Amino acid sequence: MMKKIVIHEEYCIGCRLCEIQCLVKHSSSGKIIKAFREEYPRPISRVHVEEEGYLSFALQCRHCEDATCIENCMTGAMHRDEKSGAVICDEEKCVGCWMCIMSCPFGVIQREKKERKIASKCDLCGNDGEPACVANCPNEALSYEEN
């Protein structure tokens, strides 16, 4: 069974620490100040806090069972990791055609400009223990669970 990030909207206080930690985790230096001040283009967070009145939650890729982004990927860059079950974009193979963006019902895939255009999304932090957004949430509004 794969582990997934579970959202607990009732605990989210909208502090956006998850966004900051996600950005740092996916930066090349891995250091918070360097990531924000010295890296260009600035790395982007793959999780985003949505807010409406008193309600808020952090949203990242849901790693859908029937993932339209995988079906609609014309290179096969978007694929399911056999070990973790996560939906991962292989940036080497991505051509930035944005078919995945158009297909995602959550709007959680972004354009990123590295050496070339690529689709950027949650990779569960490389399946290396708890993802940064979960590990750094001060109020347990995100958890990483088997389901």
Added chain:
Amino acid sequence: MKKIETDYFIVGYSVASWWCIKSIVENDSFCCIQAISDEKTVYSRPLITYGLGKTINSIAYHGTLEESSQVQVRYETKVKQLDVNRKLAFLSDETEITFNKALIASGGVPILPEISGHEIPGIFTFTRRKDMANIDAFMKKNSSKNIVILGGGFIGLKTCEAMMSMNKNLTLIELAPRLLQNMLDEEGSYYLEKSLLRSGVHIIKEDTIVSFENEKGKLSDVLLKSGRRIPADIAVMAIGVRPNVDWLRSSNIKINRGILVDEYQQSSCPGIYAAGDVAETCHLLTGERNVVAIWPEAVNQGRIAGWNMSGRVVSYLGSLPMNAVEVGEKALVSAGIVNPTDDNCEIIIKKDRENYKKLVIKDDCIVGVIFIGDIEKSGIYINLMRQKLPVQAFFDKLLEPNFGLINLPTRYRKHLVKGAGIEV
């Protein structure tokens, strides 16, 4: 003549066929499948523009294909004759195949207008791997500088995108008064045009090529209807594609523009199915017959055809035109009915210098989407359109900059994903 019997016979081996085969194998794991392809190898067709522009080294498809021993693919093979009553196909490699069910996924062929001088070297279409190789070889040999693209539709712009990275002198010629006329509206195409001009592409609208002119047997200019003459070393004809059905005209299969299929992707001949660019389906929103030649619908139609061919009855809900493209740093997404002719449609637009967002709403449901610039959230709207979810409850928020899943009814967002605990 070699004779072969098979359960399933698949004509064409690209995306619709791949997904059809996956569905078949899911249901009928001990079957035998024979597929034919007129290509030399398997590759991802839309990647040819990226291959020409050298953004990628290989145009291979890296996704998973069904590759068990029960699936046999014959390359560089065509159907010479299809007998739908006897379920028999005669192939160009002198094989005779008897099958139980067949999928026709023979794709599309480029539309070629009658233009005088079209036989001069330097004039290409651009839909297959061999076109990519031919253009590439021609460019290298002749160090071509001036490139004319005829057609400002999707293929024309993808071709343009490929060549922009090659430091060429590009001219795009479109007969309509605007670019991407099916995907964009007048205002939207203005954003695209601005971005293309900024990247140095010449755009000529409301005009077309009447003849190709040569100098010492090589393409030198194109002559336009307006009388203008544009220097050209290479001309790419990118007017569009039509279903590849000519080889079926003598069969009994009912064909309009494409092969007419029912909601199970079955043609007028029982046991013969069609999917992808060759199939004529019904529009998801209007119900009108149309050929929607895009990757996502080839996947959907292929899957549905495969399930129905192997005994699992599943209906196809209808095709939804949609596409994404980025040219000259300007990304755009378009889906559904973006230029409604119906007066009962409401249109909402949000725009600034770099971004343009338009929604077309009919009977309280989204029926059309254009996003230019920030396209990241376009998928949310496209899915609302697909699900036909009434938007009244959150209408005022629809094009707000922070619109997201949070604005949607809890019931909707909690059931978007299968599996406990991972809902939003």
